[in-house]
Amino acid sequence: MQVQPNQQLETAKNAARIYIGYFLYQLKASRAQIRETGNAHLINGHITIVLFLLGDASFHLVAARYGALLVPLMALCAAGIILSLLGFNVFGYTFLLSIMGAVFLFVLATLLIYVVSLVVLGLIGEYLMDALAAGLRSIDFDDIL
Numbered sequence: 411m412q413v414q415p416n417q418q419l420e421t422a423k424n425a426a427r428i429y430i431g432y433f434l435y436q437l438k439a440s441r442a443q444i445r446e447t448g449n450a451h452l453i454n455g456h457i458t459i460v461l462f463l464l465g466d467a468s469f470h471l472v473a474a475r476y477g478a479l480l481v482p483l484m485a486l487c488a489a490g491i492i493l494s495l496l497g498f499n500v501f502g503y504t505f506l507l508s509i510m511g512a513v514f515l516f517v518l519a520t521l522l523i524y525v526v527s528l529v530v531l532g533l534i535g536e537y538l539m540d541a542l543a544a545g546l547r548s549i550d551f552d553d554i555l
Contacts, residue, residue: 426533483508
């Protein structure tokens with residue numbers, strides 16, 4: 411039984427290889443070569459900006475954004491308190507629902523970060539192994555021995 415390659419995964423791998431090649435080229439490039447970079451590298455430039463912005467997020471920024479996501483859940487909890495004070499027996503349900511929502515958001519955000527990190531590290535590792543293998547293939551071991 412032959413396994414068919416996932417077309418979307420192969421497209422993502424190819425895009426990652428192109429970006430990593432662009433990244434390494436620009437890292438080694440002189441100022442003159444960087445000035446000549448044109449529209450052909452527009453997508454790679456956007457990817458670099460997004461990655462920089464993601465990497466620039468501090469703990470305080472992440473905590474502030476996560477806190478902003480929790481505001482509706484806090485409002486739900488506050489509504490449960492007010493309704494309980496008015497005689498409705500709903501606080502337990504609204505409190506449980508708000509806690510479940512907060513846990514869900516935290517787990518979802520954590521899983522998303524881990525998945526993205528693993529994919530990026532896997533693509534970088536694959537690229538580095540390919541580069542290492544290509545470098546080893548280019549060595550003429552007969553001259554060394």
